[in-house]
Amino acid sequence: MSALLSTHGLIAGYGDMRALHGIDLRVDPGETVALIGANGAGKSTLLRAIMGLLPVAPDMIRLDGKPVGGSAPHRMVREGLAIVPEGRRLFTGMSVEENLRVASEHAADPVAEPWTLERVYALFPILKEKARISVENLSGGQQQMVSIGRALLAQPRLLLCDEISLGLAPKVVREIYAALPEISANGTALVLVEQDVGLAQRASQRLYCLLEGRVTLHGQSGEIARDAISAAYFGASHALD
Numbered sequence: 001m002s003a004l005l006s007t008h009g010l011i012a013g014y015g016d017m018r019a020l021h022g023i024d025l026r027v028d029p030g031e032t033v034a035l036i037g038a039n040g041a042g043k044s045t046l047l048r049a050i051m052g053l054l055p056v057a058p059d060m061i062r063l064d065g066k067p068v069g070g071s072a073p074h075r076m077v078r079e080g081l082a083i084v085p086e087g088r089r090l091f092t093g094m095s096v097e098e099n100l101r102v103a104s105e106h107a108a109d110p111v112a113e114p115w116t117l118e119r120v121y122a123l124f125p126i127l128k129e130k131a132r133i134s135v136e137n138l139s140g141g142q143q144q145m146v147s148i149g150r151a152l153l154a155q156p157r158l159l160l161c162d163e164i165s166l167g168l169a170p171k172v173v174r175e176i177y178a179a180l181p182e183i184s185a186n187g188t189a190l191v192l193v194e195q196d197v198g199l200a201q202r203a204s205q206r207l208y209c210l211l212e213g214r215v216t217l218h219g220q221s222g223e224i225a226r227d228a229i230s231a232a233y234f235g236a237s238h239a240l241d
C-alpha cells in the first residue's frame with residue numbers, strides 16, 4: 001500500500017534549537033498510528049511540522065507521495081489534514097456550535113460519508129445538549145470533544161491528535177477513545193500522541209517511540225514487548241529490568 005503521509009529525514013525546530021533530528025514516519029490510509037515518548041521528545045513538534053506550522057523542506061513531508069513540507073496550514077487542511085492541538089485551542093466567548101462551524105468553512109473534500117454537525121452530535125451526544133453554551137463553561141472532557149468535532153468537520157483524511165487524554169478523568173478518556181473507531185471507520189487515518197503507553201498500544205495498529213527528537217522504536221503495536229518500549233522511551237541505560 002502506498003503511504004498517505006510520510007516524512008523523510010524530517011528536521012525541524014524553533015529558531016536555532018533543533019527539536020527533530022531526522023524523523024522517518026509513515027501513515028497508511030485509514031490506519032491508526034500512535035506516537036509515544038517522554039516530555040520534550042518532540043511529539044508535538046512533529047505534528048506541528050506535518051501540519052505546516054513550522055518551516056521544513058518540501059521533500060521532508062510527502063502526502064500521496066507528493067512533496068508538501070512547509071506548505072501553509074490552510075493548504076494542508078484543504079489537502080485533508082486536521083489537528084486536535086495540545087490545549088484544545090477553542091474560541092472562547094463562542095458557543096459549542098459556533099466553534100464547530102468554524103472548521104466547515106475551510107474543509108477538504110470528504111473521505112467517505114461527510115462529517116456534519118448532526119454526526120458530531122451523534123458521536124458526542126453531550127455536545128448537542130450544550131450546543132448554545134459558551135465553550136469556557138464546559139468541562140475539560142467536553143471541550144476536548146468540541147476540539148475533536150471541530151477537526152472532523154474539516155473532513156480530514158488524516159487527523160493528528162495531540163494528547164487528547166491529557167488531564168482528563170479515566171471515564172472521560174474511555175469515552176473519547178471509544179469514539180475513535182467510528183472516526184477510523186469513515187476512512188480517516190489517525191496519529192495519536194499519547195502519554196499513556198498502554199492506551200496508545202491498544203488504540204493503534206502501529207507505534208513510533210521518540211526520544212530526544214529521534215525515532216527509537218517502531219513496529220506493530222500489539223507485537224512490541226514492554227521492555228523494548230521502556231528502553232526506547234527512556235533510553236537504553238534507563239531501561240526497566
Ligand SMILES: Nc1ncnc2c1ncn2[C@@H]1O[C@H](COP(=O)(O)OP(=O)(O)OP(=O)(O)O)[C@@H](O)[C@H]1O
Nearest residue numbers: 014017019037038039040041042043044045046086
Ligand atoms: N515554542 C517553542 N519554542 C522553543 N522550543 C520549543 C517550543 N516548543 C517546544 N520546544 C522544545 O522542543 C523540544 C520538543 O518539544 P515538544 O513539545 O515537541 O515535545 P513533546 O514530545 O510534545 O513533549 P510534551 O509531552 O511535553 O508536549 C523540547 O526541547 C521543547 O522544550
